[in-house]
Amino acid sequence: MTTVEAPKYKKAEFVSDQDVRWCPGCGDYAILSAVQQVFAGLGVPKEKFVCVSGIGCAARFPYYMDTFGFHTIHGRAPAIATGIKTARPELDVWVFGGDGDALSIGGNHLIHAARRNLDLKMVMFNNRIYGLTKGQYSPTSEKNKKTPSTPMGSVDNPFNPIALVLGAGASFVARTVDTQISHMRAVLEAAHRHKGFALVEILQNCVIFNDKAFSHITDKGIRDDRQIDLRHGEPMIFGKDLDKGLRILPDKIEVCSPAEASNWVADGPTGANAFRICQYAESGDIPVPVGIFRSVETPVFETEVHAQMTKSIATLGVGTLADVLASGETWQVK
Amino acid sequence: MTSSTKRQAPPEVREEVVIRFAGDSGDGMQLTGNQFTNTSAVMGNDLATFPDFPAEIRAPVGTTYGVSGFQVRLSSKEIHTPGDAPDVLVAMNPAALKVNVNDLKEGGLLIVNTGNFVAFDLKKARYDHNPLDDEDLYRKYEVVRFDLNAATIKAVEEIGVSNKEALRCKNFLALGMLYWAYSRPLTTTEAWIKSKFGSKPKIMEANLRALRAGHAIGENAELFKVRYDVPAAKLEPGTYRNLMGNTGVAMGLVAASHLSKLPIFYGSYPITPASTILHDLSRFKNHGVVTFQAEDEIAAISSAIGASFAGSLGVTGSSGPGIALKGEALGLAVTAELPLVVINVQRGGPSTGLPTKTEQADLMQAIYGRNGECPIPVIAAYSPGDCFWAALEAARIAVTYMTPVLLLTDGYLANGAEPFRVPSVEDLEPIRVRFHTDAKNYMPYSRDPVTLARPWAVPGTKGLEHRLGGLEKQDVTGNVNYDPDNHERMIALRQQKVDGIAASYPPTEVFGPAEGKLVVLGWGSTYGASRGAVERAHEAGLPVAQVHLRHVWPLPRDLGGVLARYEQVLIPELNLGQLDRLIRAEYLLPTVAMSKVQGLPFSGTEIFKRIQELVG
Numbered sequence: 001m002t003t004v005e006a007p008k009y010k011k012a013e014f015v016s017d018q019d020v021r022w023c024p025g026c027g028d029y030a031i032l033s034a035v036q037q038v039f040a041g042l043g044v045p046k047e048k049f050v051c052v053s054g055i056g057c058a059a060r061f062p063y064y065m066d067t068f069g070f071h072t073i074h075g076r077a078p079a080i081a082t083g084i085k086t087a088r089p090e091l092d093v094w095v096f097g098g099d100g101d102a103l104s105i106g107g108n109h110l111i112h113a114a115r116r117n118l119d120l121k122m123v124m125f126n127n128r129i130y131g132l133t134k135g136q137y138s139p140t141s142e143k144n145k146k147t148p149s150t151p152m153g154s155v156d157n158p159f160n161p162i163a164l165v166l167g168a169g170a171s172f173v174a175r176t177v178d179t180q181i182s183h184m185r186a187v188l189e190a191a192h193r194h195k196g197f198a199l200v201e202i203l204q205n206c207v208i209f210n211d212k213a214f215s216h217i218t219d220k221g222i223r224d225d226r227q228i229d230l231r232h233g234e235p236m237i238f239g240k241d242l243d244k245g246l247r248i249l250p251d252k253i254e255v256c257s258p259a260e261a262s263n264w265v266a267d268g269p270t271g272a273n274a275f276r277i278c279q280y281a282e283s284g285d286i287p288v289p290v291g292i293f294r295s296v297e298t299p300v301f302e303t304e305v306h307a308q309m310t311k312s313i314a315t316l317g318v319g320t321l322a323d324v325l326a327s328g329e330t331w332q333v334k
Numbered sequence: 335m336t337s338s339t340k341r342q343a344p345p346e347v348r349e350e351v352v353i354r355f356a357g358d359s360g361d362g363m364q365l366t367g368n369q370f371t372n373t374s375a376v377m378g379n380d381l382a383t384f385p386d387f388p389a390e391i392r393a394p395v396g397t398t399y400g401v402s403g404f405q406v407r408l409s410s411k412e413i414h415t416p417g418d419a420p421d422v423l424v425a426m427n428p429a430a431l432k433v434n435v436n437d438l439k440e441g442g443l444l445i446v447n448t449g450n451f452v453a454f455d456l457k458k459a460r461y462d463h464n465p466l467d468d469e470d471l472y473r474k475y476e477v478v479r480f481d482l483n484a485a486t487i488k489a490v491e492e493i494g495v496s497n498k499e500a501l502r503c504k505n506f507l508a509l510g511m512l513y514w515a516y517s518r519p520l521t522t523t524e525a526w527i528k529s530k531f532g533s534k535p536k537i538m539e540a541n542l543r544a545l546r547a548g549h550a551i552g553e554n555a556e557l558f559k560v561r562y563d564v565p566a567a568k569l570e571p572g573t574y575r576n577l578m579g580n581t582g583v584a585m586g587l588v589a590a591s592h593l594s595k596l597p598i599f600y601g602s603y604p605i606t607p608a609s610t611i612l613h614d615l616s617r618f619k620n621h622g623v624v625t626f627q628a629e630d631e632i633a634a635i636s637s638a639i640g641a642s643f644a645g646s647l648g649v650t651g652s653s654g655p656g657i658a659l660k661g662e663a664l665g666l667a668v669t670a671e672l673p674l675v676v677i678n679v680q681r682g683g684p685s686t687g688l689p690t691k692t693e694q695a696d697l698m699q700a701i702y703g704r705n706g707e708c709p710i711p712v713i714a715a716y717s718p719g720d721c722f723w724a725a726l727e728a729a730r731i732a733v734t735y736m737t738p739v740l741l742l743t744d745g746y747l748a749n750g751a752e753p754f755r756v757p758s759v760e761d762l763e764p765i766r767v768r769f770h771t772d773a774k775n776y777m778p779y780s781r782d783p784v785t786l787a788r789p790w791a792v793p794g795t796k797g798l799e800h801r802l803g804g805l806e807k808q809d810v811t812g813n814v815n816y817d818p819d820n821h822e823r824m825i826a827l828r829q830q831k832v833d834g835i836a837a838s839y840p841p842t843e844v845f846g847p848a849e850g851k852l853v854v855l856g857w858g859s860t861y862g863a864s865r866g867a868v869e870r871a872h873e874a875g876l877p878v879a880q881v882h883l884r885h886v887w888p889l890p891r892d893l894g895g896v897l898a899r900y901e902q903v904l905i906p907e908l909n910l911g912q913l914d915r916l917i918r919a920e921y922l923l924p925t926v927a928m929s930k931v932q933g934l935p936f937s938g939t940e941i942f943k944r945i946q947e948l949v950g
Contacts, residue, residue, distance in 0.1 A: 016801070018813065018814070045796070046796075046799065047793065047794055047795055047796045047797070047798070047799060048793070048794055049793075050644075050793045052640070055804075062801050062803070063801050063803070063814060065801075066799055067799050068793035068794075068798075068799050068800065068801075069799075069800070069801035069802070069803075070640070070643055070670075070801070070802050070803065071801065071802070071803030071804065071805065072636070072639075072666055072803065072804060073636075073662050073663060073665075073666050073804055074662075076632060076633070076636040076663065079628065079629075079632065079633035079636035079637050079640070080636045080637065080639055080640035080643075081640060082626070082628075082633070082636075082637045082640065083599060083601060083626070083636065083637030083638055083639065083640025083641035083642075083643075083644070083648065084640040084641065084643060084644040084793070085640075086599070086624055086626060086637070086641065087597070087599050087624060087640070087641035087644040087645070087646040088644040088645065088792075088793065088794065090794070091644065091793050091794060108629055108630060108633070109629065109632075109633055109636075112628075112629040112633070305624060305626075308619055309619045309620070309622065309624070312619035312620040313619075313620045315620070316620040317620065318620060318621075319588075319618060319620040319621030319622070320592070321589060321592035321593070321759050321762070322759050323621075324585055324588045324589050324592065324618075324621065325585075325589070325756050325757060325758070325759065326573075326756070327575075327585065328575040328576070328577070328581070329372065329376065329522075329575060329576070330573050330574060330575045330756060331375070331376050331378070331573070331574055331575075332572075332573055332574070333378060333566075333569045333570070333571050333572060333573075333574055333755075334571055
């Protein structure tokens, strides 16, 4: 018996020849590096990757990846990716974009990609600001945000991206942080292992327009106390010395001792606890959850589409041009 | 069923007849009309249909705005339009009479369902009296008054269906009467009823009985003074089918898929009058056709672009409002230089406009309706059957030139039908497509020296990893580039590529004299009315020609020379003169625009009268 060896790549093989044009210090650099590393190690032939993006700083991502790539139009990356993946299910299709692209102008495509459960990996860089248009507030900006378009503060409530896609029925939902490289890689690899739609939110800093966007969660000195890493089947323990736990009670989620901590379950029937815990994002005793909120196997869109085609061929035979021309009720004129 | 032994006089032969069925939108008039059409098609008539129905699915019963009509013209000679004034009007209720009776030819046959001419229906139609009491009606028309409701209930009484279900069959009773009156067999409709209602035996039986009862009543009740026959037309020998425009588009696309060996990916969002293309294509799954009902119009085109990038022939279809939403993505397909077919089944605009009515007012939108210098070839189908050929041509241009193509049809073509001579496999030329596979010296924006098309290298091909996008491309490499000279060069290249498509057109065909007083120039669904008008002009000895454009943009290279051979150029369009403006701008010709924007097609008579005014 012969075995086909999975191709092995070096990270450098995923680096394109284009100069990266993000601002110095932008979180995107770390994400790009992590994705290149992850791709190199997935064992997928390089020509099978397709990176798709919309518009925004993050959306320049495909230009810097030496894979097939498509930098499309604002918000539409999930829709373009849907066409690619449905036409060619064997391709490994990834969507990269920011919070404005994915949640504002492209919000409709995001929720529909999620509900259809295409086997797409969607990596959303959330810096809670519009960078490329110079600093307007975004749909994830906190309320009262003062920006060039909201000099007296924004008055609208932000989206919680995790809650949004959970509500849309996403089968894999995770969050990671641009500065936590090994965590980010592990989450991206888990997303890839998942067969179905995967949303990975990456909390990301914008040094120019929204510096320290998540420093209250991600600064080295405090992050162990301000984050909890959700790992399926493991107790929910956090803190620098792993000295604190979380327990999920019917009416609340509360801090407890490590011994009392609940085990995190990412594949429950409804995702109700994922929805509850993702609400803890800003302050209070409960740390901000990162890691894998939800991972559940459900039928995959493009698989079912092609199964119908196979079934149709089984019933009717492979259609020919002559069949097309003979369709409908015909008669002869002599 | 019939006990009559009375001898029938042989039917009187008519060259053609125009029949209009009119009733409530729930009365099944479209179905009735289609059945009459299919039966006549199988009998070998040439025919053309004009369905005219409201946007509301079931408007309040009995109202004038709920009236649904279906006009069919069947003929023993070749025809091009569904006719002007009907010879026969079937009015199922007072509202249908009110809306349609003034169109009926004087002396025409008017069949009214008296069962619905009661106080309730009269009031709904806003009649203050019963129009059947007007003596005028009987002076102008041959009126057949018949209670279809009572006759239908009687015909199906033994089956045990409810009164409501029984009344639903009355359209078949009316159809049966007309089959008798026009010497048509019941077989085609009987077969249809059996296949349609096979799972509901009672309903099937009720409809069959109503149909047969109608035929028997025609034969025995002496409602009709004469019986007619419209013999078969002398059509070109071959295999024929009755074809509606949207079905023609779907068939043409699937044929293009086989000829190009590319799978079709059809991304679409439901919209009147384009939706049936999606329905039709979804039944071709065993041909490798993927249909995708997207979340919106933008996703529909975006998914199709993605599929084209991945190596399918991406197609999207919509109507004007949806095309407006697709504009930005169209620009992406232009700059990414990917093949894409975009179908616009035009309807009355602006905005939501007249969803179920026809118009040709999206020509400028098709040619210019995007940001930037964004050239897209535009082709137009000119009859329901021609939709097949137009779809094939759109696909050929899209993959040969690596470009989006706009295919314009309209509501009149989409729902209208005509006999279509089905080509044989050998009649169809393969569409040559070659994916680029050579990794050496691959440049995403290198160009074919003849077509200027860039190579199509699909994901999954080793060594050809490259990036496309909406940002300006560097010539040859395709890298992002902001250089001023490069931008100008790329704009010129994209324009030259699209302009160059005109080199692949056949010479412009002229119907009629090669020079003369007037040429009728048109595009799209005005073909039939123009052709009919020009034929009448020839009969009247007028030196008039017809040129009809398949390729609306870029215009054929020989068109200016052809038009210059006539003293006048008349351009009838269902808009305020959009082609007219293009022709004036391109050739500096003093054209004569002829506009109609009523949601209705031109009649041949309208165009003929204008020809007479200009050269008569």
